Amino acid sequence: MATARRSLDEALHSVQGLRALPEHARDEAEERAWEQLRQALREARMQPLALSCVPEGEAAATLRFLAAWAAKRRVLRAKVAEGLRVLFGDAGWLRAARGDAELLASLESLFPVPERPLPARAGPGPGGVPAEGGGCQQQAPAPEDPALRQEVRGALELLASALGALRRLDWAFPPESSQNADRDGAVDAFRSLFLGISRLSAAARRAGTDRARRGRVALALDAHSADWPGVLRFLADLHRHRRVFSSQVSSVVAKLTELSPAFEDVLKKSPEGELFGAAAAGTAPEPAAAAASRATEASPPAAALPERARAERAVFEGSRVEALYEGRWYGGTVVAVPAEDPEGRWIVQCDTDEPGVLTYAKSVSSRVEAFYEGEWYRGSVVSVPSEDPEGRWAVQCDADPHGTVTYTTIIRPAPAEVAPAETGAQDPKAEPQRKTPAR
Secondary structure, three states, X not given: XXXXXXXXXXXXXXXXXXXXXXXXXXXXXXXXXHHHHHHHHHHHXXXXXXHOOOOHHHHHHHHHHHHHHHHHOHHHHHHHHHHHHHHOOOHHHHHHHHOOHHHHHHHHOOOOOOOOOOOOOOOEOHHHOEOOOOOOOOOOOOOOOHHHXXXXXXXXXXXXXXXXXXXXXXXXXXXXXXXXXXXXXXXXXXXXXXXXXXXXXXXXXXXOOOHHHHHHHHHHHHOOHHHHHHHHHHHHHHXXXXXXXXXXXXXXXXXXXXXXXXXXXXXXXXXXHHHHHHHHHXXXXXXXXXXXXXHOOOOOHHHHHHHHHHHHHHHHOOOEEEEEXXXXXXXXXXEEOHHHOOOOOEEEEEOOOOOOOOEEEOEEEOEEEEEEOOEEEEEEEEEOHHHOOOOOEXXXXXXXXXXXXXXXXXXXXXXXXXXXXXXOOOOOOOOHHHOOOOO
16 A cells, blocks of 8 residues: 555645646646546555545645646546546545535536545544544454455456466467367457456445455455466457457456556557557546446447446446346346447346356346436436447436336436335337437
């Protein structure tokens, strides 16, 4: 954590120093401060404790800088929003955002500021002396989570199996002149890699803002960092020779970029990184609002698939759903979304699945909130962006008349206290002529 905190402190110092600069000298300094802050937040994704105990005034000033920077460099709005997502995982930064109405309004246009309750401020330490950091106290390590440990172990077994097979292939997809068995083995290894990384990513998302548990997921990948150059070569090779897997390849790249700073560093320095482009190999998945709205700009739809996969992951990866399998509904956790599967299926770790077994389902049911004409409406997802030519979500809102659905580019998970997912969400193809038109 020391390295991540040192990077953050240096970035905050650069932001604070901007106030003393004359106008003509600010552009270059702002660019440098942004790059420092962006790098610090990449590290903090895997070491969230590094964000703790920043003075509230300093945090507020940094948030103002981010809001102003996004307004000045609109092309970077999605990356600023991703940085805010990381920062708002910490209660101190969230308190700083809420403490100034003007600041809060400027941030809301970039990223919905979470509304979760904040813990009480830390009181004085022993003997009435304030704790270090103005009363801020580091969180105690979270207790061991057996379910998370088992989930990570299963994912690492898949990952280790895949890496062993790819190593034997010398990190290359077999050429057309090779035996079919060699190519089949390479595809099987990739599927294990995809599922292993997807399950680790889902575990990280399920850990939420629990810093210790997210840290365990990050540490689990450290032992494999020496393999990342080879993995990237294989992914680039597969992307060239088997286009049917392009969406899954892009998904693996995006998830590894989020989970492993070492992989991200390899990606930035490797010539293979250019193959994937910003949509597949940029920073971590964008927030749902930014990714979904950007998805509608891509044409043709095939070019937009990585964007739509990112939009679907941002809402559903690691979330609880009901999966329809052989006529019955099973509760489980989303491992991968339809845009990541060549057959457009959900990949779900159902509660009743044996260890190492996953369920592939064409339909899931989950409660969400859809943004439509300036308001949020609760309902159930009927179809996802990868199933729509315009990259929209179709939601059966509670307020919709029977037989209609609402199209939107922005949704979010419904609050946890909402009733469990409805199992009767209609087939999106049942009555297409009666669907509510998009606005």
